[in-house]
Amino acid sequence: MNITAPGKASSRTGIPSKADRDRILAAVDAAFDSQVDFLSDLIRCVSLRGHEAGVQELVAAALQERGYTVERQPIDQALIGRHPAFSPATIGYDNSWNVIGLHKPTSAHGRSLILNAHVDIVPTGAQERWQYPPFEPTRRGEWLYGRGSGDMKAGLSAAIFALDAIRAAGLELTAPVQIHSVVEEEITGNGAAMALAGGYVADAVLIPEPTDEKLVRANSGVIKFAIAVHGTPAHPREVSGGVSAVQAAMQLLSHLRRLEDRWNEERTAQPFFDEVENPAALTIGTISGGEWIASVPSCCRFEGRIGFYPGDDPQERVKEFEAFVAKAAAEDPLVQRCPEPIVEWVGVTHAGYILPPGSDAEALLAEAHASANSPDSPPLQAYVMACYLDAAVYSVHAGIPALVYGPVAENIHAINERVSLPSLRRVTKAIALFAAGWCGVRPAIKKPPASRV
Amino acid sequence: MNITAPGKASSRTGIPSKADRDRILAAVDAAFDSQVDFLSDLIRCVSLRGHEAGVQELVAAALQERGYTVERQPIDQALIGRHPAFSPATIGYDNSWNVIGLHKPTSAHGRSLILNAHVDIVPTGAQERWQYPPFEPTRRGEWLYGRGSGDMKAGLSAAIFALDAIRAAGLELTAPVQIHSVVEEEITGNGAAMALAGGYVADAVLIPEPTDEKLVRANSGVIKFAIAVHGTPAHPREVSGGVSAVQAAMQLLSHLRRLEDRWNEERTAQPFFDEVENPAALTIGTISGGEWIASVPSCCRFEGRIGFYPGDDPQERVKEFEAFVAKAAAEDPLVQRCPEPIVEWVGVTHAGYILPPGSDAEALLAEAHASANSPDSPPLQAYVMACYLDAAVYSVHAGIPALVYGPVAENIHAINERVSLPSLRRVTKAIALFAAGWCGVRPAIKKPPASRV
Numbered sequence: 023m024n025i026t027a028p029g030k031a032s033s034r035t036g037i038p039s040k041a042d043r044d045r046i047l048a049a050v051d052a053a054f055d056s057q058v059d060f061l062s063d064l065i066r067c068v069s070l071r072g073h074e075a076g077v078q079e080l081v082a083a084a085l086q087e088r089g090y091t092v093e094r095q096p097i098d099q100a101l102i103g104r105h106p107a108f109s110p111a112t113i114g115y116d117n118s119w120n121v122i123g124l125h126k127p128t129s130a131h132g133r134s135l136i137l138n139a140h141v142d143i144v145p146t147g148a149q150e151r152w153q154y155p156p157f158e159p160t161r162r163g164e165w166l167y168g169r170g171s172g173d174m175k176a177g178l179s180a181a182i183f184a185l186d187a188i189r190a191a192g193l194e195l196t197a198p199v200q201i202h203s204v205v206e207e208e209i210t211g212n213g214a215a216m217a218l219a220g221g222y223v224a225d226a227v228l229i230p231e232p233t234d235e236k237l238v239r240a241n242s243g244v245i246k247f248a249i250a251v252h253g254t255p256a257h258p259r260e261v262s263g264g265v266s267a268v269q270a271a272m273q274l275l276s277h278l279r280r281l282e283d284r285w286n287e288e289r290t291a292q293p294f295f296d297e298v299e300n301p302a303a304l305t306i307g308t309i310s311g312g313e314w315i316a317s318v319p320s321c322c323r324f325e326g327r328i329g330f331y332p333g334d335d336p337q338e339r340v341k342e343f344e345a346f347v348a349k350a351a352a353e354d355p356l357v358q359r360c361p362e363p364i365v366e367w368v369g370v371t372h373a374g375y376i377l378p379p380g381s382d383a384e385a386l387l388a389e390a391h392a393s394a395n396s397p398d399s400p401p402l403q404a405y406v407m408a409c410y411l412d413a414a415v416y417s418v419h420a421g422i423p424a425l426v427y428g429p430v431a432e433n434i435h436a437i438n439e440r441v442s443l444p445s446l447r448r449v450t451k452a453i454a455l456f457a458a459g460w461c462g463v464r465p466a467i468k469k470p471p472a473s474r475v
Numbered sequence: 476m477n478i479t480a481p482g483k484a485s486s487r488t489g490i491p492s493k494a495d496r497d498r499i500l501a502a503v504d505a506a507f508d509s510q511v512d513f514l515s516d517l518i519r520c521v522s523l524r525g526h527e528a529g530v531q532e533l534v535a536a537a538l539q540e541r542g543y544t545v546e547r548q549p550i551d552q553a554l555i556g557r558h559p560a561f562s563p564a565t566i567g568y569d570n571s572w573n574v575i576g577l578h579k580p581t582s583a584h585g586r587s588l589i590l591n592a593h594v595d596i597v598p599t600g601a602q603e604r605w606q607y608p609p610f611e612p613t614r615r616g617e618w619l620y621g622r623g624s625g626d627m628k629a630g631l632s633a634a635i636f637a638l639d640a641i642r643a644a645g646l647e648l649t650a651p652v653q654i655h656s657v658v659e660e661e662i663t664g665n666g667a668a669m670a671l672a673g674g675y676v677a678d679a680v681l682i683p684e685p686t687d688e689k690l691v692r693a694n695s696g697v698i699k700f701a702i703a704v705h706g707t708p709a710h711p712r713e714v715s716g717g718v719s720a721v722q723a724a725m726q727l728l729s730h731l732r733r734l735e736d737r738w739n740e741e742r743t744a745q746p747f748f749d750e751v752e753n754p755a756a757l758t759i760g761t762i763s764g765g766e767w768i769a770s771v772p773s774c775c776r777f778e779g780r781i782g783f784y785p786g787d788d789p790q791e792r793v794k795e796f797e798a799f800v801a802k803a804a805a806e807d808p809l810v811q812r813c814p815e816p817i818v819e820w821v822g823v824t825h826a827g828y829i830l831p832p833g834s835d836a837e838a839l840l841a842e843a844h845a846s847a848n849s850p851d852s853p854p855l856q857a858y859v860m861a862c863y864l865d866a867a868v869y870s871v872h873a874g875i876p877a878l879v880y881g882p883v884a885e886n887i888h889a890i891n892e893r894v895s896l897p898s899l900r901r902v903t904k905a906i907a908l909f910a911a912g913w914c915g916v917r918p919a920i921k922k923p924p925a926s927r928v
Binding site for chain 2: 144145147209246248252255259261269272276299305307309310312313316318321325327329369407408410433434435436437
């Protein structure tokens with residue numbers, strides 16, 4: 023029922039005329055202070071995993087005000103394990119739902135477009151290490167500080183205000199446009215998976231993740247694991263009678279570096295990845311073990327992620343990972359004294375994607391990027407991003423050309439995350455020009471106020 | 476005001492007569508089922524750190540019923556940092572107080588005695604790994620299972636029921652006896668420190684820790700630390716821009732093994748320790764790091780303990796440890812990219828002790844041990860226990876001969892902790908004979924019921 027069928031793959035609609043372009047760019051400039059205010063409101067919402075409802079209410083209201091048809095889309099957990107776009111989940115989704123905003127032109131030609139952004143953020147770490155409180159957005163010079171400023175609430179503001187600018191320029195898009203404000207990108211990708219499973223497809227998707235105004239040529243497949251090691255607790259007076267689960271976990275972690283090396287070595291055979299420093303990027307995100315300062319610890323659990331290459335079946339990588347852990351555990355003199363480590367899959371289990379060079383979408387984005395920048399700026403560059411991106415959901419499972427392109431940001435997932443406001447302004451302009459060019463525009467027809475859902 | 480002055484070091488009072496001995500041993504046997512019931516009640520009290528009030532109420536009531544003068548002794552936190560017996564504390568002591576039971580004979584000769592036991596226990600670890608629920612004491616054959624059964628609620632029951640048996644045998648001790656039911660042994664030793672600082676001293680102390688019916692010749696000094704390592708968080712797509720605090724902590728831990736080796740090597744110059752396998756016994760009890768599965772972690776903190784030798788100044792060992800950590804951190808290629816690790820002292824910081832061979836107390840305990848055992852049993856053995864013991868407080872700071880001698884137990888600080896009931900019975904007998912011999916006995920004079928405090 024929610025399906026917005028992809029439009030016919032018509033010939034390229036092309037970048038708007040100079041006059042239209044100028045009006046659109048001026049409209050972005052005119053609304054930019056409002057955009058920063060809106061972005062600040064988004065940052066104030068502490069949309070950690072499982073707590074996205076507040077920010078989604080704000081997004082839904084913003085889209086309704088603008089006349090979009092708005093759907094609040096819950097994640098249908100019955101699809102997990104059945105639909106290939108989903109990854110395992112470890113929490114309930116009662117407070118985690120997507121917001122989908124739909125614009126349907128009065129008569130459609132041109133190509134349909136999804137603008138996707140995720141609203142979930144990662145924890146701040148020690149807040150006292152932040153220069154400014156992470157949920158009190160703070161503007162200093164050209165930067166706006168705050169958790170989620172770069173990753174990726176700036177991108178969400180860019181999507182919404184880019185389309186605003188087209189309307190403010192007196193234009194109407196001539197193909198369907200959807201805004202997908204999704205949850206769970208930082209952990210499972212199940213927000214984007216739900217949008218896709220709900221039938222929301224289009225001729226292209228653009229995702230303004232913080233990419234330093236570059237285009238993502240490919241990303242890595244990613245699997246997120248937790249490993250629990252059980253030792254044999256003991257009193258320090260008889261250490262040799264116990265097996266420290268923390269020590270065993272450390273051993274296992276050191277072995278896993280060999281798997282990272284092995285997967286990294288495969289890059290030489292992979293298009294686009296041969297220059298990537300660390301495409302596998304085994305990172306351990308959390309560790310927790312032991313119960314008492316003076317007991318040999320009985321359990322240690324750590325969580326992490328590891329990457330691989332587009333085209334690889336993530337389930338095959340899961341099997342390879344599990345087999346490696348089992349073998350390393352069996353061969354290690356300490357770990358072999360423990361029960362076999364328990365590997366759980368607690369986040370994204372997803373393939374990577376490639377954006378093949380030469381697409382219409384990329385060419386148009388390159389033009390839009392150039393038009394949004396000063397004439398002496400370098401052309402749009404493409405690069406590999408060795409991490410999970412929701413773009414993979416649209417690309418891998420629906421074959422939708424996926425453009426990941428967004429502003430300059432620093433310290434994402436780190437301390438003092440910040441986004442460059444001049445960059446955000448340029449990116450908003452580029453997205454507006456791209457949307458206008460991809461979907462096509464015509465002079466807006468005055469109509470009564472849009473109905474709200 | 477609370478001082479019970481040590482009695483004159485009179486000549487050895489000696490093991491009781493055969494007739495008295497037989498009555499005492501029979502009285503232990505007669506009350507043994509009650510003793511196991513009492514021990515079971517102690518085990519049911521979940522006396523984890525900071526939660527000892529419940530078990531102490533039970534102990535206080537048991538001592539009051541028996542006619543002891545009972546004091547509930549809070550820990551005076553103002554003494555911490557001023558009185559050398561105390562170690563740093565990291566919690567408040569509102570629910571953690573000692574119970575002191577005093578017996579003063581009508582006229583005193585003989586030597587005074589402290590029977591000390593701690594009531595605090597360590598966490599259980601995963602309860603589902605226990606054969607029987609850890610706080611539902613379960614008797615199976617010769618064993619009683621439960622957290623704290625061996626370490627050391629059995630010992631506390633032995634102290635109380637040993638003195639009961641003397642009375643039940645129609646005898647009265649002729650020197651002051653104190654029962655110190657203390658808190659905080661498992662972490663700081665501040666319970667025993669408070670008992671000592673409160674002026675409760677005597678001519679000997681006996682502590683029925685689980686020692687397999689052997690006598691502790693010496694223990695190790697112990698310092699308990701926490702180390703916090705701060706990294707530089709980052710997104711997995713740019714691992715090299717971050718410094719994983721978990722990885723840095725692992726590096727630091729691997730360096731600390733060198734310190735353990737170095738301190739272990741010193742054992743060859745130490746009386747009694749040259750045969751101890753791992754006297755330093757660096758153990759990491761807990762670890763916790765990171766905030767998010769897919770972020771390079773910003774912080775990792777681990778807690779542990781390390782041991783050294785009697786005679787060593789624990790403050791010198793603290794300095795050596797801190798200097799080692801600082802140097803290792805400065806020299807490690809990864810850790811040097813972090814702020815200097817923060818070392819905190821979060822538990823016991825205490826010297827070890829030696830029980831010099833040849834004391835009257837030891838000779839008497841050997842006799843008592845032999846009398847409590849079958850005639851063909853081997854004589855009392857002595858051994859080194861490379862861990863903290865409250866005995867060190869009495870020995871180091873007051874020069875009180877400290878006998879640590881208690882029942883066979885298994886899996887202390889581990890899963891399925893259990894105490895041997897036949898061993899507990901023998902140890903109770905040996906303690907009764909020792910107390911009778913050390914303090915002296917005379918036929919009990921009938922008197923009106925004891926006043927209660």
